[in-house]
Amino acid sequence: MGETTATMKITYREALKQSIRDALHQDERAFLLGEDVGRYGGAFAVSKGLLKEFGPDRIMDVPLSESGFVGAGIGAAVGGMRPIVEVMTINFGLLAFDQIANNAATLLHMSGGQINVPVVIRMGCGIGRQLAAQHSHSWEPLFAHIPGLKVVSVGTHEDARSMLLAALKEPDPVILFEYTAMLNLEGETSTDFQPVDLTHAKIRRVGKDVSIITYGAGVYKSLQAAEALAQAGIGAEVVDLRVLRPLDDKTVMASVSKTHRALIVEEAWQSVSISSEVSARITEQCFYELDAPVRRLGGVEVPIPYPKHLEDGSIPQQEQIVSATKKLLQHD
Amino acid sequence: MIEFRMPSLGADMEAGFLREWKVKPGDLVKRGDIIAEIETQKGIIDIEVFDEGIVGELMIAVDEKVPVGTLMTHILSAEEATADILPAQRKVETKKMAPATAIKQREEEISIQATAHHLRASPLAKKVAAEKGIDLSKITGSGPDGAIIREDVEKAVTDLIAPGPPTEKTAADNIRMAVAAAMSKSNREVPHYYLQSRVDMSHALSWLAETNKQKSVKDRLLPVVLLIKATAKALIDVPDMNAWWDNGLQRKKDIHIGFVVSLRTGGIIVPGIHDAGKKSLDELMKTLNDIIPRARTLRLKSSELADSTITVTNLGEGAVESIFGIIYPPQVALVGFGGITEEPWAENGMLAVRSVLHISLAADHRATDGNTGSQFLAAIKKHLMQPEQL
Amino acid sequence: MTEDEIRPIINKLLKKVAPETEPEKLKPDDNIQQTLAMDSFDYLQFIIGMDEEFGIKTPEEDYGRIMTLRDLLGYVMKIKK
Numbered sequence: 154m155g156e157t158t159a160t161m162k163i164t165y166r167e168a169l170k171q172s173i174r175d176a177l178h179q180d181e182r183a184f185l186l187g188e189d190v191g192r193y194g195g196a197f198a199v200s201k202g203l204l205k206e207f208g209p210d211r212i213m214d215v216p217l218s219e220s221g222f223v224g225a226g227i228g229a230a231v232g233g234m235r236p237i238v239e240v241m242t243i244n245f246g247l248l249a250f251d252q253i254a255n256n257a258a259t260l261l262h263m264s265g266g267q268i269n270v271p272v273v274i275r276m277g278c279g280i281g282r283q284l285a286a287q288h289s290h291s292w293e294p295l296f297a298h299i300p301g302l303k304v305v306s307v308g309t310h311e312d313a314r315s316m317l318l319a320a321l322k323e324p325d326p327v328i329l330f331e332y333t334a335m336l337n338l339e340g341e342t343s344t345d346f347q348p349v350d351l352t353h354a355k356i357r358r359v360g361k362d363v364s365i366i367t368y369g370a371g372v373y374k375s376l377q378a379a380e381a382l383a384q385a386g387i388g389a390e391v392v393d394l395r396v397l398r399p400l401d402d403k404t405v406m407a408s409v410s411k412t413h414r415a416l417i418v419e420e421a422w423q424s425v426s427i428s429s430e431v432s433a434r435i436t437e438q439c440f441y442e443l444d445a446p447v448r449r450l451g452g453v454e455v456p457i458p459y460p461k462h463l464e465d466g467s468i469p470q471q472e473q474i475v476s477a478t479k480k481l482l483q484h485d
Numbered sequence: 486m487i488e489f490r491m492p493s494l495g496a497d498m499e500a501g502f503l504r505e506w507k508v509k510p511g512d513l514v515k516r517g518d519i520i521a522e523i524e525t526q527k528g529i530i531d532i533e534v535f536d537e538g539i540v541g542e543l544m545i546a547v548d549e550k551v552p553v554g555t556l557m558t559h560i561l562s563a564e565e566a567t568a569d570i571l572p573a574q575r576k577v578e579t580k581k582m583a584p585a586t587a588i589k590q591r592e593e594e595i596s597i598q599a600t601a602h603h604l605r606a607s608p609l610a611k612k613v614a615a616e617k618g619i620d621l622s623k624i625t626g627s628g629p630d631g632a633i634i635r636e637d638v639e640k641a642v643t644d645l646i647a648p649g650p651p652t653e654k655t656a657a658d659n660i661r662m663a664v665a666a667a668m669s670k671s672n673r674e675v676p677h678y679y680l681q682s683r684v685d686m687s688h689a690l691s692w693l694a695e696t697n698k699q700k701s702v703k704d705r706l707l708p709v710v711l712l713i714k715a716t717a718k719a720l721i722d723v724p725d726m727n728a729w730w731d732n733g734l735q736r737k738k739d740i741h742i743g744f745v746v747s748l749r750t751g752g753i754i755v756p757g758i759h760d761a762g763k764k765s766l767d768e769l770m771k772t773l774n775d776i777i778p779r780a781r782t783l784r785l786k787s788s789e790l791a792d793s794t795i796t797v798t799n800l801g802e803g804a805v806e807s808i809f810g811i812i813y814p815p816q817v818a819l820v821g822f823g824g825i826t827e828e829p830w831a832e833n834g835m836l837a838v839r840s841v842l843h844i845s846l847a848a849d850h851r852a853t854d855g856n857t858g859s860q861f862l863a864a865i866k867k868h869l870m871q872p873e874q875l
Numbered sequence: 876m877t878e879d880e881i882r883p884i885i886n887k888l889l890k891k892v893a894p895e896t897e898p899e900k901l902k903p904d905d906n907i908q909q910t911l912a913m914d915s916f917d918y919l920q921f922i923i924g925m926d927e928e929f930g931i932k933t934p935e936e937d938y939g940r941i942m943t944l945r946d947l948l949g950y951v952m953k954i955k956k
Contacts, residue, residue, distance in 0.1 A: 694935060694936070697935045698934075698935070702922060702923050702926050702932065702933065703923055705919065705935060707915050707916060707919060708915070709915065709916070747912070747914070749893060749895040749896065749912050750895050773916060777916050
């Protein structure tokens with residue numbers, strides 16, 4: 154400590170773009186492929202301008218066939234390249250699910266350890282842009298279910314800036330979830346390049362009374378909730394899981410063993426979710442540290458509605474995180 | 486069917502708070518079993534049952550204030566129990582219900598059972614309680630649905646170490662009030678008479694010193710056991726002193742000697758030494774070793790507070806020679822032993838220095854007269870002169 | 876053993892027998908039993924504790940010689956020289 158690092162304001166979108174630029178500069182085997190990533194600049198303008206900088210061999214527009222181009226990415230990875238596949242939104246990711254679950258995740262095993270698949274598949278996901286039931290999915294639990302994949306979630310600007318670079322160093326397939334609702338959100342990141350790992354959950358805020366365990370779009374909401382809770386004298390610790398598979402049990406258990414209470418927040422439907430898994434592990438691994446039952450706050454189990462107020466009501470918001478935490482602490 | 490009513494734990498007691506049932510309906514109990522814990526001004530008292538049988542319906546809820554004499558439960562015979570408890574269950578089983586209702590009812594039964602028999606405490610609270618040696622059943626939970634959480638256990642630990650805030654009534658205050666009430670009533674209603682005598686303890690003390698030489702430090706006898714035993718034997722000689730006054734003199738068959746224990750925080754408590762006449766000196770010492778610490782920590786059984794037939798007070802530790810005490814009703818006598826000090830002693834026309842004990846008697850003039858009292862003191866003296874017979 | 880070693884042990888033993896008291900405030904010539912309002916039963920418990928702690932056997936006739944703190948310290952020091 155003591156040394157001050159310069160910070161700069163940057164949008165989540167810009168942080169993602171800079172990470173792709175860095176990736177392409179650092180490794181000549183790396184290239185981006187996806188629908189409209191080149192001439193159009195990306196469906197969400199994440200890759201705007203990159204075609205001009207890197208040319209069509211490295212910023213590659215592909216036909217509208219998720220199964221086809223995700224498969225091509227897997228093939229390129231097997232062939233020695235470092236493909237970054239952009240799936241416009243996770244909703245279309247289902248069309249590539251067979252490629253991911255049956256090829257990317259299994260080839261190392263099926264080849265007796267001979268064939269690694271170092272592909273990175275980026276998917277836009279999340280709720281909050283009024284895209285209705287078919288375009289507002291939170292499939293993180295679905296992918297985190299599959300052995301053979303590493304599944305990570307970009308919940309902060311820091312991770313938006315650096316996670317892709319760490320993902321490209323992995324020898325095995327990485328599914329990287331980005332949150333489209335956060336693209337315009339400005340945040341501070343260090344101007345220095347700070348590498349991140351793909352192993353650990355991170356304590357985003359330290360607190361002594363309760364652990365709020367979350368990921369993705371839940372991280373900033375939980376941090377805001379923690380700020381509000383601090384006004385009420387409650388010290389909430391915010392744990393950003395970051396890596397959804399394999400889960401970093403050690404960080405979670407250390408936090409819960411300190412605060413003795415856990416609230417797990419996620420946007421995905423609560424049943425059979427990341428929070429189900431984390432809750433089970435807490436009970437298995439630190440039951441005798443618990444001073445209250447583990448609580449979960451997940452998405453309402455309905456197809457995500459189109460109207461703004463209903464859409465907002467279908468996922469945990471800051472106020473609900475605050476009230477659930479207070480209830481857990483009996484602080485009403 | 487035997488009615489089990491809230492016992493009186495002394496003339497000064499009007500009511501107590503039921504803190505815990507130690508039995509449930511259908512439990513088999515026998516004489517001497519602890520049936521409940523009652524909080525009184527004298528601390529938490531274990532209430533014993535005096536009959537054998539099966540516990541019936543519990544008619545008092547925990548933490549309810551229970552006046553003396555209130556019916557708390559029944560002690561049933563086996564036949565009565567089948568008739569009394571089981572029909573209620575049978576009714577539930579045979580009642581015709583829609584399946585959904587049946588399931589709901591079943592769930593309710595299960596959940597009620599769970600609440601009744603399973604202590605609600607967080608895993609952490611249980612862990613901390615085990616580490617600190619705290620009995621969770623004595624703690625009120627402040628967590629969800631009354632569950633005990635860590636904070637409650639830690640509060641219990643602090644309460645154990647540090648006394649509560651000064652605004653709250655302490656156990657010492659309660660005892661002070663109880664003593665005040667009992668002594669005022671006695672002084673108001675009981676016509677006391679007082680007698681005093683002296684006894685040469687030289688022989689008894691040297692006999693005791695010799696006896697103690699054969700014993701390890703732990704088993705050594707204190708002079709007070711001689712005094713208690715001599716009193717018990719004198720009560721056999723003069724049975725009118727071993728009695729209660731309750732619309733007339735009622736002699737008591739058993740000799741239970743109430744022994745005054747001073748609390749350093751103020752107040753006294755008088756646990757009973759049961760069957761003092763039948764106990765050897767060693768057994769009496771053992772009883773004192775058991776009962777005094779429990780009296781000091783206010784953990785006595787109901788019978789130890791309820792059935793004493795006389796009181797002995799021994800102020801021999803301080804500088805006093807004599808005590809003129811106040812009787813603890815419904816008893817009719819109180820024997821006071823002062824300190825044993827060296828005094829000039831005239832005997833057979835000669836003057837000598839002896840270890841002398843002053844014995845006093847406070848007695849109820851409704852029950853006995855000075856002559857009986859005098860015989861009683863003479864009997865105590867006689868027994869103290871023959872320690873080897875005690 | 877020195878006085879400084881014995882005194883805390885004595886305090887601890889007295890505190891155990893009479894938890895409501897403050898043995899550390901005893902002055903050398905105070906009568907321990909009277910100052911701490913201990914009865915003969917308490918004092919016997921204290922002597923039992925002392926015998927166990929120091930591994931000594933205090934005969935009954937010596938009880939009268941250890942009524943004050945000064946006497947008591949001297950008594951133990953003499954035995955544990």
